[in-house]
């Protein structure tokens with residue numbers, strides 16, 4: 001079930017376009033944000049109904065873009081470490097292993113308390129401050145082991 | 160040198176409209192609105208401004224393809240997908256000086272007769288998207304957007320469309336598919352977007368940096384612009400430098416600045432004063448250069464003559480000791496991951512290349528693997544639906560051209576000759 005707030009957001013997004021279908025991406029993202037960063041089949045179908053688009057097309061969109069989380073649920077803090085070239089040149093691989101060890105999970109997994117999911121991602125457009133990662137909406141740049149310790153500790157303390 | 164694109168970047172709260180105006184902003188658009196749209200197109204043509212998104216297509220020429228019929232809806236789409244690995248320049252403009260982009264878009268829309276413009280921004284740029292949204296809201300509040308801008312007959316609406324993670328959406332026709340709410344897969348050309356683009360209407364697609372150069376051209380004139388850098392490829396360029404240099408970051412320099420000057424004078428040279436092994440001059444799709452090529456000027460034509468591309472002028476610098484098999488593996492893994500799956504040579508070819516490079520890199524290379532890479536490249540190149548597949552091949556061929564013996568060594572000795580790994 002979509003909340004009032006989400007429905008309002010979708011209503012607003014539609015105003016940006018002449019075609020309802022153009023609002024599919026924004027609508028899916030709005031739903032995902034309001035549902036703990038995850039998307040379900042039912043959510044996709046609801047979006048299809050509201051925007052009068054064939055559900056198959058909405059599924060296709062959700063499947064095409066990497067930021068929609070529906071294949072498996074992600075934790076409350078989605079850590080996405082860039083492993084493209086500029087970050088790799090400055091030690092991304094090592095940092096990924098370091099985070100794996102600190103969290104006790106490997107890339108692609110979620111901690112048992114659902115606090116963290118760890119993923120690798122392609123270039124996030126922050127190569128001048130490599131190595132870097134994104135957690136939720138925020139970028140963390142010029143990473144070192146010490147910085148990672150602090151970032152993870154802060155998140156643990158907040159939750 | 161006078162900066163055009165990053166001039167406000169370090170000023171406090173440059174993203175606010177009042178500060179942009181205080182720094183001389185929104186003068187160019189007022190001037191433009193008093194001119195004939197065709198005159199603006201001519202000015203941009205005369206300036207020789209070439210697209211900063213990758214291909215270097217002349218901006219004024221692109222605009223001139225838009226039909227003049229005032230009854231047809233036209234669109235401008237700003238390409239802010241910034242996905243080419245190594246590139247982080249457009250983000251700096253959107254995060255810090257969004258009104259520069261808005262002003263460039265306003266002038267462009269007026270020149271081509273578009274009453275609606277979209278900024279297609281990659282989904283991960285949450286901060287930049289918010290800054291743009293705020294800037295647009297402020298502009299509406301002040302009457303800089305909406306109906307009858309500055310009391311003229313010109314009306315314009317601008318919107319932000321957010322991507323959701325797909326490098327291919329930087330390709331202009333895939334971007335349009337995505338804006339229409341579908342999977343971002345490239346379209347067949349022709350028809351070109353200038354005739355049938357967004358919602359099958361005439362559409363101009365320009366990069367953020369291209370549009371950000373427009374206000375200065377209108378304000379100071381094409382001759383002024385053309386006097387910066389080489390005449391056929393003029394203006395300033397934001398070079399985004401990453402990798403093993405002492406001071407990575409963004410440097411706005413005249414087009415045609417040699418790579419050596421960029422790396423040694425501006426970026427402080429190499430970390431640990433090591434030697435340079437290779438430099439990628441324009442994002443990972445651009446074939447790499449070596450130390451002997453460092454005096455090449457960074458402009459479209461000079462880089463083309465060296466068999467590579469200026470692309471997005473994302474300069475990735477690699478020091479002596481960097482494993483080129485690993486570099487090739489990482490680069491190809493990216494292309495394979497981002498292949499949109501529409502055509503077989505790219506979809507199957509890049510994933511096969513990645514498998515072979517993966518086993519080489521992990522000490523499991525097989526006899527004949529280097530030749531296999533070369534033959535796969537031959538089967539992909541020139542046979543793909545869009546340039547992504549060719550980009551993958553060009554990048555790999557660049558590495559093989561300069562460092563083939565490293566690939567051979569990896570297969571024969573199951574380890575790297577460049578590093579101790």
Ligand SMILES: Cc1cc2nc3c(=O)[nH]c(=O)nc-3n(C[C@H](O)[C@H](O)[C@H](O)COP(=O)(O)O)c2cc1C
Pocket residue numbers: 209210211212213214215216218238239240241242243326327328329330331332364365366367369370545546547
């Ligand atoms: C695979 C691929 C990815 C691209 N990614 C981008 C991008 O992220 N940003 C961009 O401005 N242009 C990108 N381009 C180039 C666009 O297709 C297009 O040429 C450009 O946006 C035109 O604007 P310009 O003339 O101002 O450079 C890409 C092209 C290809 C083939």
Ligand code: SF4
Pocket residue numbers: 327345497498499500501502503505506543544545546547548549
């Ligand atoms: S070359 Fe690759 S990205 Fe381009 S259309 Fe073919 S599969 Fe898609």
Ligand code: FES
Pocket residue numbers: 082083084085086087088122123124125126127130132244245246
């Ligand atoms: S390579 Fe990591 S942000 Fe670009």
